[in-house]
Amino acid sequence: xxxxxxxxxxxxxxxxxxxYPHRPQSVEVRQTHISWVFLAGSFVYKLKxxxxxxxxxxxSREQRLESxxxxxxxxxxxxxxxYLGVVAVRRHxxxxxxxxxxxxxxxxxxxxxxxxxxxxxEMLDRRLAQGTAGAADLERVAAKLVAFHxxxxxxxxxxxxxxxxxxxxLGNLAECAAVAGDAVSGSRIRELRRYLEKFLDEHEELLRxxxxxxxxxxxxxxxxAEHICLNAALDIFDCVEFSERLRSTDVASEIAFLxxxxxxxGFPALAEGFARAYGEACGDRELHDLLEFYRCHRALVRGKxxxxxxxxxxxxxxxxxxxxxxxxxxxRLATRYESGRRPPELVVVCGLSGTGKSTVARIVGDLTxxxxxxxxxxxxxxxxxxxxxxxxxEVVRSLYGADATRRTYERLFQDARESLATxxxxxxxxxxxxxxxxxxxxxxxxxxSVPVTFLECRAEEAEVLRRxxxxxxxxxEVSDATEEVYLRQRAEATPITIPAPARHRIIDTARGPxxxxxxxxxxxxxxxx
Numbered sequence: 001x002x003x004x005x006x007x008x009x010x011x012x013x014x015x016x017x018x019x020y021p022h023r024p025q026s027v028e029v030r031q032t033h034i035s036w037v038f039l040a041g042s043f044v045y046k047l048k049x050x051x052x053x054x055x056x057x058x059x060s061r062e063q064r065l066e067s068x069x070x071x072x073x074x075x076x077x078x079x080x081x082x083y084l085g086v087v088a089v090r091r092h093x094x095x096x097x098x099x100x101x102x103x104x105x106x107x108x109x110x111x112x113x114x115x116x117x118x119x120x121x122e123m124l125d126r127r128l129a130q131g132t133a134g135a136a137d138l139e140r141v142a143a144k145l146v147a148f149h150x151x152x153x154x155x156x157x158x159x160x161x162x163x164x165x166x167x168x169x170l171g172n173l174a175e176c177a178a179v180a181g182d183a184v185s186g187s188r189i190r191e192l193r194r195y196l197e198k199f200l201d202e203h204e205e206l207l208r209x210x211x212x213x214x215x216x217x218x219x220x221x222x223x224x225a226e227h228i229c230l231n232a233a234l235d236i237f238d239c240v241e242f243s244e245r246l247r248s249t250d251v252a253s254e255i256a257f258l259x260x261x262x263x264x265x266g267f268p269a270l271a272e273g274f275a276r277a278y279g280e281a282c283g284d285r286e287l288h289d290l291l292e293f294y295r296c297h298r299a300l301v302r303g304k305x306x307x308x309x310x311x312x313x314x315x316x317x318x319x320x321x322x323x324x325x326x327x328x329x330x331x332r333l334a335t336r337y338e339s340g341r342r343p344p345e346l347v348v349v350c351g352l353s354g355t356g357k358s359t360v361a362r363i364v365g366d367l368t369x370x371x372x373x374x375x376x377x378x379x380x381x382x383x384x385x386x387x388x389x390x391x392x393x394e395v396v397r398s399l400y401g402a403d404a405t406r407r408t409y410e411r412l413f414q415d416a417r418e419s420l421a422t423x424x425x426x427x428x429x430x431x432x433x434x435x436x437x438x439x440x441x442x443x444x445x446x447x448x449s450v451p452v453t454f455l456e457c458r459a460e461e462a463e464v465l466r467r468x469x470x471x472x473x474x475x476x477e478v479s480d481a482t483e484e485v486y487l488r489q490r491a492e493a494t495p496i497t498i499p500a501p502a503r504h505r506i507i508d509t510a511r512g513p514x515x516x517x518x519x520x521x522x523x524x525x526x527x528x529x
Contacts, residue, residue: 007050010089010110013096014038014047021098031315033308034058034242039117045087046071046113053308054175056242065101065111071241072113078148078220079235084114118229118237125225128265131381137230138262138274144234145254146281149217155248156216162204168245169196169297176300176331179307182514183324184331192296195338199293206286210250215284219254221247224261252287255279256294263295263333264302266362268371269424296337303330328513332366342368342524344425346416346445350432350496351457352489353481354464354471356509356516360457361429363513363520370425373415376479379408400485409437413444420448433493442502453503453523456496459510 015038017024024041031037034056036047048067052059058067068086075083088101088108096109120126124141127133158164173196177189200207210216220227221240229235240247255278262271279287309315310323347370349361358374365372379399409430416426432438438454445452459467468483498504505523509516 007047007110010047010096011036014045014089014112019096019098033305033312042117043084044115044117046115047110054171055246058242061108061110065108067242068111068113071239074239074241074247075237077151078144078239079229079233079237081233082116082118082235082237084116087112087114115237118231118235122229122231123226124228124230125265127230128225128262128267128270133230135270135273138270139277140230140234141228141236141258142274142277143281144236145223145251145278148236149219149251149254149282152217152219153248154214154216155218155244156211156214159245159248160207160211160216160250162200162207164245165207165250166197166200168249169200172297172301172304176304176307179304179311180327180331181307181310181324183303183307183310183327188331188335192300192334192338196293196296203289203293206289207250210252210286210290215251216248217251218244218248219251221249221254223254223257225258225265228258250290250294251278251282251284252290253294253298255287256291257298257301259291260295260298260302260333260337263369264299264329266365266372268369269419269422292337292340296334299330299334299337303327303334306330325513328517329362329366332363332517336367336369342370342425343450344420344423344448345370345450346420346441346448346452347425347427348432348438348441348452348454349427349429349457350438350454352431352433352464352493353479353486354468355457355459356467356507357429357431357457358479359513360455360507360509360516360520361427363517364427364455364524367517367520368425368427368524370427371415371419372427372429373412373419374428375408375412375430376481378411378415379404382407382411400481409440413440416441416444417448420444420450425450431489432496433489435494435497438496438498442499445502451501451503453505454496454498455505455507455520455523457507457509459508461490463510 013019014036015027015029017027017040020040022041022043028039029036030039034049034051036049038045048058048064050059058064072083072085086101087098089096089098089110089112090108101108101111124133124137127137170193173189173193176184177186220236222238227236227238229237255275259271259275262268262274275287275291279285306323306327310320310327312320347364349357349364351357358376361372361374364370383399383404385399412428412430416428419426428441432441442452464486465483468481468486471479472482507516507519
């Protein structure tokens, strides 16, 4: 049987609860560009795809077995109780059966990594989204990583030179250019290459010093929030097993990966606190000098991975579009790191519900690094309402009532003041239809001595109503604004006027994400690619 056909049949079988000896009630199937993952009750099984890229080769059964064994060995360093071992799948009575890799009875069809299932609700990305993770959790992660890196093999002589780092970083950028499609422009790729090359040339002595200090370690290689479980053991899993080179990096690159991921998830202050906690705990005074460079590189790595996922027909059209949008965001983050930190200012993204404010706010945040505070999430947190649960119409009317709205804006302004006091720019995402709220935003900026820009989002009514209807069907949508809310806002609203010296710009959100990015770049002097 051909490899592809064999794997297709095996995937179908692994998705059946009846396949597993412990008979789970159901099996959830997830996939990346290199693996299928089967969540079967209290256990998880991972099947590697028969794929070959420049950075990995799973094209033969023997290579997949070797990679499975390496995955278990390496991940037991940070999650010893999670990784149970490698099992084989063999043909049996016209089907498949699971067993030990040493079991007699014919050649294995393929191999699976077997794991204990960790609770989804304890993953760092989930906890951050729910507002139940904070600085103390990241300090705990930093402390574990300090001890982990100290125990890892020193790989400086092999992987710490300017030449090897350059091959890795610039080679990844070349792969981005080959697979990114319309997620990033050719001119932007060229600008990023100039930045990366210049940094390597200007910091060659620093890179040599890092080798001498033992900062190049065979670490995790894919340190992201979704790979960190905030359970009692603090299990950190799913490291890079397929390439010693990709997991053998400066510890600054590992820390930058999680810091970048925290930026992507919308927690820039936690990203900075995490990096600071790690540097202070291990006495790494030069860590900060490398973070922007490595964050740029890691954003490009993720942009490449999401671009690859967006090309996989088996993941479905919706997942491919989600991957394309994620790739665009990662490339925007890389651009931000290349541009350097901007002076603080206040950006107010305003307009009627459904006009695309959150999309514009996220783009501004990606390109500037400013903290984003939105009324949708703030409103629900103040009401102690579940983030994604759809309340009944009466609760919606309460959430959007005058008292709830007043409390929401008061909290937004408080968050803005606190962030501006730390010299970090702020994006406020709310309708700002009440002139009193716009005046208060101006007062907040004036008190902090920072400029303020109002970006008013607009779209045709038919498009707004379509978005609101679609949004109500999405399980990951925070906003509960309905057509009724929008129509009431439209009937009561007066034109948004902003006095000088504040800037007031109109953003037509019907023009598509690429044009919105160009508009934002032009508005903030970031250059249009």
